[in-house]
Amino acid sequence: MPDVLQVQNLRKEFGDLIAVDDVSFAIGEGESLAIVGESGSGKTTIAKMIVGLERPTGGRIVACGHDRSAPVRSAKKRRERGREVQIVFQDPYTSLDPRHSAEAAIEEVLRVHHGWDKGRRRARVAELADLVGLDERQRAVPPRALSGGQRQRVAIARALAAEPRILILDESVAALDVSIQAQVLNLLADIRDATGISYLLISHDLAVVRQLAERVIVMRGGAVVEQGPTGDVLDHPQHPYTRLLRESVPRPGWKPQRRVSALPVSDRGACPVPVW
Amino acid sequence: MAIGNLLEVKGLQISIGDANVLRGVDLAIRPREVLGLVGESGSGKSMTARAIARLLPRGARSEGTITLGDADVGTFEGSALRRYRGQVAMVFQDPRAHINPVRRVGDFMTEALRTNQGVQKAEAYDRAADMLSQVGLDTRNLSRYPHELSGGMLQRVMIASALLTRPRLLLADEPSTALDVTTQAEVMAILAELRNDFDMALLFITHDLELAAAVCDRTAVMYAGQVVEVRDSELLHTDPLHPYTAALAAARPDIGRTQPRLRAIPGRPLSGSEAPADACAFAPRCVHAASACGQMMPELVELDGGRSRCLRAAELRGTLGVTADA
Numbered sequence: 298m299p300d301v302l303q304v305q306n307l308r309k310e311f312g313d314l315i316a317v318d319d320v321s322f323a324i325g326e327g328e329s330l331a332i333v334g335e336s337g338s339g340k341t342t343i344a345k346m347i348v349g350l351e352r353p354t355g356g357r358i359v360a361c362g363h364d365r366s367a368p369v370r371s372a373k374k375r376r377e378r379g380r381e382v383q384i385v386f387q388d389p390y391t392s393l394d395p396r397h398s399a400e401a402a403i404e405e406v407l408r409v410h411h412g413w414d415k416g417r418r419r420a421r422v423a424e425l426a427d428l429v430g431l432d433e434r435q436r437a438v439p440p441r442a443l444s445g446g447q448r449q450r451v452a453i454a455r456a457l458a459a460e461p462r463i464l465i466l467d468e469s470v471a472a473l474d475v476s477i478q479a480q481v482l483n484l485l486a487d488i489r490d491a492t493g494i495s496y497l498l499i500s501h502d503l504a505v506v507r508q509l510a511e512r513v514i515v516m517r518g519g520a521v522v523e524q525g526p527t528g529d530v531l532d533h534p535q536h537p538y539t540r541l542l543r544e545s546v547p548r549p550g551w552k553p554q555r556r557v558s559a560l561p562v563s564d565r566g567a568c569p570v571p572v573w
Numbered sequence: 574m575a576i577g578n579l580l581e582v583k584g585l586q587i588s589i590g591d592a593n594v595l596r597g598v599d600l601a602i603r604p605r606e607v608l609g610l611v612g613e614s615g616s617g618k619s620m621t622a623r624a625i626a627r628l629l630p631r632g633a634r635s636e637g638t639i640t641l642g643d644a645d646v647g648t649f650e651g652s653a654l655r656r657y658r659g660q661v662a663m664v665f666q667d668p669r670a671h672i673n674p675v676r677r678v679g680d681f682m683t684e685a686l687r688t689n690q691g692v693q694k695a696e697a698y699d700r701a702a703d704m705l706s707q708v709g710l711d712t713r714n715l716s717r718y719p720h721e722l723s724g725g726m727l728q729r730v731m732i733a734s735a736l737l738t739r740p741r742l743l744l745a746d747e748p749s750t751a752l753d754v755t756t757q758a759e760v761m762a763i764l765a766e767l768r769n770d771f772d773m774a775l776l777f778i779t780h781d782l783e784l785a786a787a788v789c790d791r792t793a794v795m796y797a798g799q800v801v802e803v804r805d806s807e808l809l810h811t812d813p814l815h816p817y818t819a820a821l822a823a824a825r826p827d828i829g830r831t832q833p834r835l836r837a838i839p840g841r842p843l844s845g846s847e848a849p850a851d852a853c854a855f856a857p858r859c860v861h862a863a864s865a866c867g868q869m870m871p872e873l874v875e876l877d878g879g880r881s882r883c884l885r886a887a888e889l890r891g892t893l894g895v896t897a898d899a
Contacts, residue, residue: 335753445614446841474613475780476858479824479837486834501754508826508835531828545758546828547787549807553761555709 301326301462301495302347302382307356309342309519316342318519320356324463327489329496331510331527333503333542339519340499344465347497348384349375361462380410383456387468389448393440399426399451400436406458425454429484446477453481457488465497470505482508503546507531515539579604579774580625580661580742585637587620589630592846594620596798597637599873602742607768607775609785609806611821612795615844618778621795622744625776626663627654641742655689659738666747668727672719679715682734690738704733707770708763725756729763736767743768746778761788782821786810794818797854798845804879811894814881816861819893853884861885 300323309317317339324330332340345351347358349368358365360381369375386392393402400422407418426436429450440448449469456464466485470478482505488494498510506513506527513530515523515538523536534540544554578601585598595617602608612618623629625639627646639646641660649657665671672681682704683697692700702712708729719727728748735743745764749757765788768775779785785792786809794802794817802815813819823836840858848854849870856866866884873882877890 335755444841474842475782475821476613476824476838477841479826479835480839482826483835483837502826504826504828507828507831528831541755543828545754547761547781547784549786549810551787553758553765553788555759555762 299326300324301361302497303357303359304343304347305357305359307343307346307358308354309339309346309351310354315519317346317353320514320516320519320521322514322521322524324495324497326462326495327493328512329489329498329510331498331500331506331513332516333500333506333513334516335501337518338516340516341467344384344467344497344499347465348382349378376410379459379461381461382463382465383459383461384465384467385449385452385456385469387471389440389445389452389472392452393448393455395440398437398439399431399443399454402451402455403458406455410459421458425458428457428488429454430480444477446473446481449473449481450484453484457494461494463495463497465499467499468501471500471502478505485509503531503542515542577603579641581638581640582621582625583638583640585621585624585635585639587617587624587629587633587635589633592844593848594633594798594845595624595635596845596848596850598795598798598800600793600800600803602774602776604741605768605772605774606791607765607777607789609789609792610776610778610795611780611782611785611792613780613821613842615797615842616795617798617845618795619746622663622746622776622778625742626661626744627657628663658685659689660740661742661744662735662738662740663744663746664728664731664735664748666750668724668731669719671731672727674719676718677715678717678719678722678730681719682715682730682737685734686737700737701733704737705730707736707767708733709759725752725760728752728760732760732763732767736771736773739771740773742774742776744776744778747780748777749784750779750781757784764788782809782818783825794821797843797848799848799854799882800873800880801855801882802880803873808879812877812891813893814876814879814886814890815883816859816885816889816893817855820859853882861889 302324305321307317307320320343322330334340342351346353349365352368353366365378403422403425404418407413407421431450435443435447470481473481498506500506510527513527514521517538523530523539530539531543534543580602582598582600585595587595598621610618610621624635629635646657679698679701682701686692686697687694702715705712705714710726710729714722749760752760764775777789786806789806792804792806792809793800794815796817802813802818804814810822820838824838826835838858843854851870852868853866853871856862863885871882871884873880876886
């Protein structure tokens, strides 16, 4: 399984704050890797550096064999990068152009990235809309006429239109209703089976991670504290922080814990998250 | 009013413009119990809590009754309403949207005590300080501004200020949803402790069936503006009474294993205003639906210690629980 994405010794500083500290991982073709951790752990900053919305302070990012640690100048090069990595954000209410229908949003990506003629673009829009389960009405209306789940499917179809090798899902199913979330997770698994796409899944929901990702990285305060096959990490967490995350998930007979008593002092460490 | 209930909601219907948001909600909250109220977006769970709190949006029309003890909550005005707000308090999902950003935490916390109950400033501050330490916050936070506090800290401020009037019922609308999982656990731990210390009841609203099952004594499940099931929480996953509850539990990914495929519920959740008046609203998505389900509206009836709004509920007894087949 050749690696489609390699991240080596990645580092990001915002002033005095080290948001990402020496993070390395690789994702193979058709593989899914999850990054879990809480707000401020650096997981979204990593996603932003991979797609080029933030510039790394140090380290290296290679996607499909091309180094993308530094920004490119030309539109042509940027589009090439767009065909390697796409991202779907958490909030489908703010990530779509309010004036564009699903069809227009998907078609724009096809025009920019593939330069196909109108007939071919139209056929592909219909295929992608079918793939994510948008009906005729939903394709034609602006985002304000769609529910959150429908909007998120538009965002996924739009990201897939560029035919990326890697799709970053940044809390992309977190805001969805449970019944819709299951539909979208099944859809993502189908798309991976059909296209061999790789996923980088950023999530705080360990059950979603178990369902979609084979490997997981646990981050805290910008650094990786544990990583491994998802089943091993969730069933036999080694690091105290991973154990705390695992124990914070509600289950029958669950006794919620106050954090300070739950984590030994030595493990609270140099963490930018306030520990009351 | 049945003996032993703290608060009862009967036949609550709410419409806003043309939209029927609630279509006849029945609920009973017992003293000192934690009652979960679970549902997807548009099911009407928040609107139910707002109706109980007398915080309905302008222009909302309501029918039905809400009673606290012997009193009809809908008739409260002026001083009676202020007294009621001391007895039934509410905390919201997004504390930052409900705390005045330009006032200090201490001013926010003591406002209700001073204006509604005429408590002197010094005493109000003492009580606020005491309550802050009960939720695990340093009393120095009284002189801080909301932007200086994290989301988890602000939610503790909200809870502390809601409890200052010693309410008999706390309405908590997704209080932990916007928080990190470990912070969520803390907030839930604090709510559980304070519920014990204060002898109060808690209506805990969440979209998370697992969380409700873990922290609530009983759970009511809502769909399309109605309660479709009420069940002891420990039986919610293993022995549910309504096909929707069973389908919701089965659709969630499992932290303990990777499933070949999730058992998604087809279609999307209906809001109350989209639901048919003369049929089961869940029938089009229900694997157990029979032709009768599309022809009449089921009643919420007593069944095996709980309640279910399903025509086939008795027939389906014992077959709906989460099984290890998938």
